Amino acid sequence: MSENKIGEKALDSIIGEMIDTVTNSKDEIFEIGEQSRTEFEQLNTELKETKTQVVEIIDEGDKLERQVRFSRMRLSEVSKHFDKYSEGQIREVYEQTHQLQMQLSVKREQEKQLREKRDELEQRLRRLEETVERADALGGKISVVLNYLNKDFRQVSETLEDAREKQAFGLQIIEAQEEERRRLSREIHDGPAQMLANVMLRSELVDRTFRERGVDEAIKEIKDVRKMVRSALYEVRRIIYDLRPMALDDLGLVPTLKKYLATIEEYNTDLEIQFTSHGEEKRLDSKYEVALFRLVQEATQNAVKHAEAKLIHVSFELTRNTVNIVVKDNGKGFDTGQKKEKSFGLVGMKERVEMLEGELSIDSEIGQGTVIMIQVPLNK
Structure with a gap:
């Protein structure tokens, strides 16, 4: 038997094992999700009962507190x-007062305790x-991987020269999936999850502040909680946009950019974003729309988070053969000659532009803001 035949059998065996492993993982994730849903429903029912008990016992405590005050007045009168x-x-009045206090x-x-x-x-x-949510997301991604393994991957394996290339290709796919999961996990944990936890803690302070410091202070606490909720909502929407904005498929690039930038401006009250569009607003190939949206998204997020800009101007121009984008901010800027550690955002932008055979230039100085210029050719 030739070496190629042996290699093909080895590759098919590897693919079969990968499919079995991924399928088992999908089943395990589905089981985890179902168990979590069941436990969620049980805990939710228990939480509702506990909240009812809290309200009832507060009412009972308030009634007892009024009885204690009346009994103390009675005891003072008797004394x-x-x-x-x-x-x-x-003795009867004293014992009654003591019993009520207990x-x-x-x-x-x-x-x-409740x-x-x-x-x-x-x-x-x-x-x-x-x-x-994570189980559902992972289940969907694993379904995509399974589909790829069952169909596309087998087709690719026929064209790969040897098992080493095939194995490296498969490992890259798995590594990319795992990296995306890690990124989403970090963003959800560090963003909305932390914010919502803080909201819960601050909401508990409202009741205490109302009782101890009065209505005005409680209203201030409520306003702070409202700001935190708005921030959490903004982070959730940002993560959704990071995954893929649904409006991009339905409306096209320019309307989606308008909506996205308006959302950022809405949730950053001290920020102004100006968007101008030139040329014909026509649909582009999907690969261009996604890539260009990501470029504007990354540049805008850098201006908001890192540059702390108060004014951002985004210019989008569509000509017959090119797309020109300029993102300008009045933030604190940076030294373009100094290489920053973990500057993955700019590296990712450069890689996207290079994949589209375009050009990217960054002009920035400390204290003078930043201008990012992107030009991408539209290949027929």
Whole structure:
């Protein structure tokens, strides 16, 4: 048997093992998702019951507190005019007051325990919800990989020269998938998850602030919580856009850019974004629309997050043969001659432009803002 035949059999065996492994992983992820959904429903029911118990015990505690105040007033009255009451009456009032105070103390402790239980349940629900979302996302991605392995990968294997090239190609796919999962996990954990956790903590302070410091201070806390919610919503929308903006497929590049930049401006109240479009607003090939959108997205995010710009101007020009994009900001700028560590954003932009056979230039000085110019030829 020739070496090529042996190599093909070895490759088919590798592909079969990969398919079996990925299929098993998909089943395991699906099972994790289903278990998490079941537990989520159970915890959600328990949380609703706990919240009801918290409201009931607060009402009971408030009633007892009023009874304690009335009993204390009664005890004070008896103490002032003890000559009018018998020793048994005085003892009865004292014992009643003491008993009510003990009952109130027990109720408040029960209220504290129920509040802690409620907070713990809410945290567990958030973690479970993240687990379900990740399981769904991973399941979808694994389905894509399975489809690739079952169809496209087998076709590619027929054209690869040897098993080493085939193995390297497969490993690159898996590595890219894992890197994307890690990036999304980091972004969700460091962004919306942290923000929502802070919202929960701050929302608990509102009730305490209202009781201890008054309405005005509580309103300030509520305003702060509202700002945090807006930031969390912005981060969620940004992550969705990072995955792929749905409007890009439906509306095209220019309308999607307008909507995206308007969203950034809306959630950054101290930021102004000016967008101008020149030329015909026609649909481009999908690879151009996605790549150009990502370039504008990366340049804008750099201006907002790193340059701390207050004004960003985005110019988009579509001619017959080229696309010209200029993103200018009035941020703090940087030294283009100094290589920054982990400047993956600019590296990714350069790689995208090179893939489109275009040109990218960056003009920036410390304290003078940044101008990014992109020119991409439209190949027929």
